[in-house]
Amino acid sequence: MKKLLFALFIGYFSSSYSQTDYSFVYNNDLILKKGISLYEEKKYAEAIKEYEKISKVDPKYLDAQYEKAMALSALEKKEELKAFFEDLYAKKLMPEFPTLYTLYGNFLSDQKEYDQAEKTFKEGEKYLPNSSNFLYNLAILYIRKEESQKAVDVLERIITNDPNHSSSHYLLGAIALDNGKIVEASLAMMSYLAIAPNGRHAEKAITNLNAKYGQNYLGENKIVFSKSGDNFEEMEVILRNQLPLKSAYKVKSEIDDVIIRQIQAIAEYSLEHKMGNGFFETMYIPWIKDMMEKQRFEAYSYYILQSMEEKIGKKLSSKKKLMIDFNDNYILAGFWDSFGKRKLDHFGTQQEVIVSIKNMVPYLIGQQINGKSEGKYKYLNGDGNLAGELNFKNNELDGYQKYFDAKGILNEEKSFKNGKVDGTRTAYYPNGLKSVVENYADGVLNGLGTSYYVNGGKQCEVNFVKGERDGKLTCLYPNGSIKSEANYVNGKLNGLFSRYNEVGDIVETYTCVNDLIDGKYLEYYDGKLVKSEADYANGKIKDSYKTYYSNGTLEKESTYEGGKIKKLVFYFSNGKKSSESFYNDKEELEAYNYFDSNGNKYFEEKYKSGELKSAVQYLKNNPKPVEISLSSKPFTMKDFDGNQLAAGNFEKGKKTGEWNHHFISGTKRLQEFYSRGNQNGLSHDYNKNGEISSIKNYSNDTLNGLYEVYENGKLDRSYSYEKGRQNGPYKSFYTDGSLKSEGFLVNGGTNFEKLGYWQNGTISKREKYIEDVLTSYENYNSKGEKESSFDCINKTGKFTISHNNGATTITNELVNGELNGKLLEKDKFNNPLTETEFVNGQRHNGYKEYSPLGTINREITFYAGKMNGLDKIYDIVGNLRYSNENSFGDENGKLIRYYHNKSKMQECTQLNGLIEGNYTYFNQKGEPILIIGYQNNVIKYYIKKNKTGELNEKVEIIGQNADIASLYPNGKTAITIKFEKGNIEGKFAINNELGKPEYEANYSNNSLNGTRIEYYVNGNVYKKEHFKNDDFQGIQEYFKEDGKPWLTAEYKNDELHGNVLIYNEGKIITTKKYDSDELVEIIK
The missing domain is CATH 2.20.110 (Histone H3 K4-specific methyltransferase SET7/9 N-terminal domain)
Structure with a gap:
């Protein structure tokens, strides 16, 4: 019955357990970190294996794909890499992780597929319009395409927005040299060497600048570097005539070489240059002029040659102090005030701003006055896109601030005063709706604070005074009904706390005094039936804490003295004691007693300081209890009837090694492993028929790693645990092992994306989640084509x-x-x-x-x-x-x-899912023909018909094994059923008084397998069903009493899958087509 409920309402998750590493803890950050480390060690194939561990529903899946592409490229697996990129592109995943456009565009460029590369870059540019790395690679493509003008335009765009992108300065300078623009080239390369004296192009830049301009770089310019300004004719004449190389020219450096003479001339020229609005003069002249005014050229002349230190030798190394001083007191001091300053469009107007750098990329753009940030600023993310709109006053945040996520969606707004939050702060969910609205004063919460649901609607509201909750806290459900109410005074709970369920009934209530529960504590199932209760005084339980089953019987009772636990008793569903434990004044376990469902104590344990010191076994056939040696190998526990329940070993009073637990039938129930009393390693749970139920891994008594759940011995769902919490991907499978769904859990709640699949493997549904709340979904037909979508906002x-x-x-x-x-x-x-x-x-x-x-x-x-x-x-x-x-x-x-005629076939009573008492079988006339007696879900006896037909012949069942037949007075068999270790095995049949079948089915190890048939009174078949491991599989047929077909249905994996044929008078009148339990077509 429980499986029916699961199939209807609960998603399943699973994977195969053969050769599976259950100790593997899914942590996307650690997986990526390990992969990157392997990549850096040039172990590319091993790195790929790590990246492939990242689930496709993981929010960092595309990070892993990016890294995998890098590794494939390093392995030079061009065909595989091409297919990899094409798959990502076809699935339209690149917009979700735009940096992939950079890799794909580069790959195409390397393969000389220039037009496709440009198309890819231009598409990516929509998402990365300000990414220096992206744009630089686009410039490289244009150079390969011999479209130098486009390359220059892109490089100048990069430098304008990112003065720290050294390679762009170098490449722009190299293009300028190729076009004979020696002054422009020199300015760009001088800047490159200022910010990257040890960069990968440093030696080449030095070589370029060391060439005599009168004899080199004489090519004709075919490129527009600046539409106006940049009049360097006078300087170019000086350089072409090699005047700085004349002996009369005084060099301000102890290194007298062509490069130093030529760049010195340019630097000195900067002091007199008449500024226009050209690109090179506005980008480069200001910092060079500043350097000269501060008389820093000599130090600069040594600083830029660092990459050549081994070649130049002592002549340069002797200037180490000057180079360090230049770096510390100029480059890291005043240099950026000139180099980072430029005119940009700043919130709609051209303003002179400074581009500030962090982690080598721009992160703040705004005005500085006397070295202090003032006014409105742009806050950038690593791709150069807007991450915030900030306001500064005297170098501190002041006024209204806005922050955006990587997609440009507003995620936070708040007001500052003198560098502290002051006023309203509003945070937003990724879907754009408010998540929190708070009020601050001088950096501390003060005033009303309100939270909201992901899809809209108020969630909770409370007032703050000087950072502490003060007043009534009210939380609501999405429809506005009350979820909980509490009252705070100076940050502490005071007064009545009440919690309500979704339908408005109270489910928990207690009173607090200064955060401590005081008085009656009550928890309800429905506002009426008590689930748990206790009396508290100053936060401590006074007498007892009781918990009840949903049928009202006692489940657990804890007894306290002075606020400390003294005794804990668990109860079976039938009200009998299941176990009891006793504790000392330190709340340490001292004794633990075990009972069966008849109330018989069968085992007793004594503890001291957390260690088992002695154990006693009680047996029905032995009037004296028997002490069990802790050194016994194995140490065993038996029930009152002598059935072994557990076996394992102790070391110094603590469990160690392998422990096995059994059902009273002898079938293994649980296998687990211990070290020093803590559960470590694999744990296998089994059903009473011996089929695996679950496999999980423990680390120091905590679930850690892969957790798999099985139904009827088949893998059904799997999920990941990290330190006792569900974190990571989960999957569900159809009974044939094909994927049914997959999603991602964060602290047990679905987040990001969940995918559902048809039985043919195509996607059926794509759902988006934020904090375990469904925010949108898309539906697909069985061909994988999107049919509809819905946004829950x-x-x-x-x-x-x-x-x-x-x-x-x-x-x-x-x-x-x-x-x-x-x-x-x-x-x-x-x-x-x-x-x-x-x-x-x-x-x-x-x-x-x-x-x-x-x-x-x-x-x-x-x-x-x-x-x-x-x-x-x-x-x-x-x-x-x-x-x-x-x-x-x-x-x-x-x-x-x-039966089909509405008479009972079987009847029993369940207590919390366990069969208790008589399980009665009937024939189609409604006559009882067999009773099987259960106690706590275990068969104990059966009652069959005697020779006169009375149901009173009682037979005890030993070891849960029984081959049962109950006969009618005429000697005909009424019912046959066989149990092996409590599991139905073989043919189960019910017959009428003439011995003709009314019902028959076949079982293997308690699971329906093969054909199940039910008959009409006239002997005709009512239905013929087919099963495989308890699942509907194949054709299911129903017939009218006259034998004519009524309905046939195709099943696969316990779901309607295929045609359902509906008949009238033996003729098909309607065909309904199903796929994965969904109706997809009706044909009449």
Whole structure:
């Protein structure tokens, strides 16, 4: 029954466990860091393996793709890299990580696919218009295309915005030299050497500048370097005539070479140059003039030659102090005031600003007065795009500030005064809606603070006084109903705290005095039924803390003295004690007693300082308890009947090594490993039929690594744990192992993206999440084509979305993007498929699902997201199959299975999902034919018919093994069923008094396998179903009482998948096509 619920409402996640490293902890930052480290060690193939560990739903997936591309390039795997880039481009992923355009454009450029490269760069330019690295690579492409004018235009654009981009200065200078513009070239290369004296082009720049201008670089200029200004004719004549090389020219440096003479002449010329508005004179002359005015040329002449120190030798190395002084007291001091200053468009007007650098790239642009930031500033991110609009006064933030994310979306606004937050601060979600509005005074929270939901609507509100909460804190659900109420005084909880569920019922209440609970503590299931209760005094429990099952019986009771725990008792669902533990004044465990569901104590442990000191075994057939030696190898624990429950080893009173736990049938239940009392390594959980249930990894008693969950022995879902928290990717799988969905968890909540898949592997749904809240989604048909999309932002009202080319429509009622009200799914002929209600995103009240025939397929009552009341499941033609009673998500009450004629087939009682008491089987007449007795979900006996037909022949079941047959008085078999270790095995059949079959099914290890058939009274087949490991698989057939076909349905992976054929008088009247349980077409 639980599986049906999971299949309906819960997403599954999984992966294969053969040869799987379960200790692997998914941490995207550490994975990328390791990959980059391997790359730097030139272990490119190993680096790629690391990058491929990043899930495609990880927010850093594209970071990993970028790094992988770098590694493929280093390996020179050109064909693989080409396919890799084309795949990313075709999937339109590059706009999400625009730096990929740089790599792809470069790759195409290297392959001489220049036109495609330019197309790629121009597309990327939409996202990286100010990225120096991106634009520099575009300039390289233009040089390769022999389009030097375009290259110059791009390089000048880079330098204008990023004076620190050294390679652009060098490349611009090199182009200028090729075109005979020796003054312009010299200015650019002098600047390059000032900011990168040890750069990769430094030696080449020195060589270029050391060439005699009268004999070199005589080419004809074909490029417009400046549309106006830049009149360097006088200086060019001087250089061409080699006047600085004359012996009469006095060199202001002890290194007398061509380069020094020529750049000195240019530097001296800067003092007299008549400024225009040309590019080179506005970019370069000011700093050179400043240097000369400060008489720093000699030091500069040595500083720029650092890359040649080994070649020049002592003549340069002896000037080390001068070079250090030049760097410390000029380059790092006043140099940038001139070099970083330029006229730019600054918020719509041309202003003289300084471009400030951080981490080698521009990060602030604005005016400086006397070295202090003043006025409005641009704050840039690493790509040169706007990350903020700031206001400064006297070098401190002052006034209104705005901050943007990498996509340019506003994410924060706040006001400053004298460098401190003062006034209103507003933060925004990535979808553009407000997340928080706060008020500050002198850097401290003061006034009203309000938080909002991701899709809109107020979440919480409280007042602050001098940084502390003060007053009433009220939190709301998306529809505006109260979620919780509390009161603060000077930052501490004082007064009544109340918490309500989504439907408005109180679920928790207590009173606090100065942050300490004082008085009655109550927790409810529904505002009426108590879930837990305690009495507190000054934050400490006075007497006891009790927790109750959802059926009202006691689940756990803790006893306290002086605020310290003394005793803890757990109870079975039937009310019997399950275990009890005792504690000393230090709240250390002293004793632990184990009980069975009959109340018999079967094991006792004594502890001291956290170590087990002794153990005693109690057995039904032994009147005296037996002490178990801790040195026994293995140390074993048995139940009261002598069935071994656990075996392992102790070392110094603490668990060590392998421990195995068993069901009372002897089947392994759990395998785990310990070291020094802490659980470490793999842990395997098993179902009572021996099939694997879960595999997980522990580090020091904490879940850490991969966690896999199985259904019917098949991998069903997997997710990642890091230090006890769900973090990282999760996946769900169809029963055949194909991927069903995948998403990304942050602290247990879905974030970023979740993808769903059809059974053919194509995407069916793409969902976006922020902080575990669905913000938008896209639906795709089974061909992978997008059909519809929906944005949840601020959505309130009724909204209808069509699916599968109009085969179905879903109408939702929303409040602030959250399901709130009725949901109705219909087919294209207006027939209902699903009817349900939601309150604040939780199912509430009735749920109805309809079969392909139009009949009811399932009816459930929900309470605040949990099944509460009767769950009725029908077969595909509308006959009641199961009814199951639930209380707040737990199976409590009658579980009944029915025949097609509405009479009972099976009936039992469940307590919190466990069968307790008689499990009765009936024939189609409604006569009881067999009873199997359960205790705590374990079979204990059966009662069959005696020779006169009375149901009173009781037989004890030993070891949960029984081959049962109950006969009618005429000797005909009424029922046969076989149990092996509590699991149904082989053929299960029910017959009428004539011995003819009414129902038959086949089981393997408690799972339905093969054919299940139910018959009409006349002997004709009512239905013939096919199963594989408890899943519907293949053709399911239903017939009328006269034998004519009624309906046939194709299933795959326990889902409707294929054709459903509906008959009337044996003839097909309607064909409904399904894919992955979704109706995709109706043919009449």
